Amino acid sequence: MDFELEPEHIQIRDTVKKFCEKEVIPFAEEWEKEEIFPLETIRNMGKLGFFASPFPEEYGGTELGFLANSIVAEELGRASLGLACCLNMQSGTCPMTILLNGNETQKEKYIPGIISGELLGCFAVTEPNAATDMAGIETKAIRDGDSYIMNGSKLWITHATVFDAGICFAKTDPSQRHKGLSAFIIEKDMPGLSARAEKDKLGVRSSDTGEIVFEDCKVPEENLIGEEGQGFAIAESSLTYGRANIAARSLGIGQAAVDAAIRYANEREQFGKKIGSFQMNKQIIADMVANTEASRLLVYRASWLQDKGLPSANESTIAKFFASEAAVQAVIGAAKIHGAYTYSSEYVVARLYRDVMLMTAGEGTSNIQRIIIANNALDLNK
Ligand SMILES: Cc1cc2nc3c(=O)[nH]c(=O)nc-3n(C[C@H](O)[C@H](O)[C@H](O)COP(=O)(O)OP(=O)(O)OC[C@H]3O[C@@H](n4cnc5c(N)ncnc54)[C@H](O)[C@@H]3O)c2cc1C
Structure with a gap:
């Protein structure tokens, strides 16, 4: 057993710490007070490889691993939890869902953009009547030719009004609970998709949070992750x-x-x-x-x-x-x-x-x- 961090872990910690001292801590209070979403800072974090450590090089990752990713999360959480909320969307659940479950086309199309910070991700599970009870999701995605027609709404979604591409869970078989759930990649410009910000939150006010609404939103079949029912x-x-x-x-x-x-x-x-x-x-x-x-x-x-x-x-x-x-x-x-x-x-x-x-x-x-x-x-x- 060895409790020492590897030199690359120490290096990433020092880099993130210096970044936070210069680019985050001096502004964190103002971002929170004024509800400023620090897009430029997130883009800079992407350029510095802060989101890339758990991902293979072929998709733009640095292959430094999950411990390196946790060290980044720790240091950002220490400086500004509002800013750190973006991590899950840029290096956690959103791109990881695609890496672990997506096909080659989906991985190549979305992972490099998200982990470099050029695209903002999201991970939309929560709904007005389904939070802890994920199987109770009511958003429907019903097959229609070579697309799915999505109807419903997601609440409390990080990056709701700023995301470019993300993951959304919906029922392809509304008669089922867990077994009726499927996972889709959604894009902000899809017709029928709109978003509204949740303003004046208690905390993490520099993190964009809001509602995503689907009204006959057409999601192409190639955006289904895995198979129907695997959500x-x-x-x-x-x-x-x-x-x-x-x-x-x-x-x-x-x-x-x-x-x-x-x-x-x-x-x-x-x-x-x-x-x-x-x-x-x-x-x-x-x-x-x-x-x-x-x-x-x-x-x-x-x-x-x-x-x-x-x-x-x-x-x-x-x-x-x-x-x-x-x-x-x-x-x-x-x-x-x-x-x-x-x-x-x-x-x-x-x-x-x-x-x-x-x-x-x-x-x-x-x-x-x-x-x-x-x-x-x-x-x-x-
Ligand atoms: C700032 C912010 C950002 C968020 N970002 C996202 C996001 O990006 N994507 C997303 O999908 N969601 C997001 N959420 C939603 C978050 O994931 C939910 O708040 C969380 O899933 C819990 O749901 P809930 O608060 O509605 O609690 P509920 O599910 O209503 O539960 C209320 C309480 O009852 C308890 N409870 C419920 N069921 C049981 C049970 N069976 N046994 C014991 N106790 C139970 C819970 O533990 C909780 O204490 C965000 C929320 C916030 C505030």
Whole structure:
């Protein structure tokens, strides 16, 4: 067993850190306040290869692997969770679904553009009446000659109003639940597709989120991924990677909370002493540090397994569950250390507080991760 990062991992961490210090952190508060979607920054991240590490060279990837991808997610999550939301669309579930399940034409057509940041991706599952219950999806895609006619709507979709091409799940057989689901590649210019932004969100306001509506939208048959009825299995295949990715972003925001708490505890004085010298504050900081370190080990283990091509679904689920819950606790800890100044825009902790809850909801809520972990432990998934 070796806990050392490889030199290429250290190099990518340093590159992303420097990028964040110069191009993200100075602007993050303004992006959040003004709901600015930082398109140029995302394009620059693409040019620097930040999205390309898990992908083969033949599709424009750098083949640096999943651990490298998690390190990028961690550092971006630490700098701006709003910006880091784009990662899943540019290097996670969206292009990974095509890599794992698409045909050669689909891979060549979409993956290079998405992982280079030239095209923006999306991954549309959630609907007004179907979120955790994916099999309850009501959007229909009914075959009509050499196309499918799609009707329905998707809610809370990252990149809804800015995406170029992405994945959408719809029922090709509405009489079935899981077995009726299929996966499609959608493009923003398809006739019958429209989008509306979800404005004034609580957090991650620099991330574009919204509704995508399909009204007799014509989707060519060549945009079906795999076969009709395979949608649920296709979603599951890429969610393993999506969960490791969101776990890494959670680790990043947790680390940002630790950094903020330590900085403030070493600066603020009460009773003539630094507040970090008080036993009860030390306990808060110790819990935050220990849980964040444990998150890091879980995230890196899941990513390492993925790099080795070993099964990682359960480990990714454990990492996602633990790291997202630990991040929430770390942000609460940072808020306690900051006291009244949590409410000041002078400190980063207010932004962390608004952003962090998304980590326990996206890619399956904590309840769902618990159910999967328990079912695996109890051998009930067979
Ligand atoms: C900023 C943002 C970006 C998003 N981006 C995307 C995106 O790009 N693509 C996308 O498809 N979705 C996206 N989502 C939606 C997100 O994935 C959903 O919020 C998530 O799937 C949970 O759905 P829900 O919040 O509606 O909760 P619900 O499914 O309504 O569940 C509510 C609560 O009940 C619990 N619950 C539900 N069923 C069970 C059960 N069987 N057992 C135990 N507990 C249960 C849940 O754990 C949760 O705590 C985004 C959301 C936000 C806020």
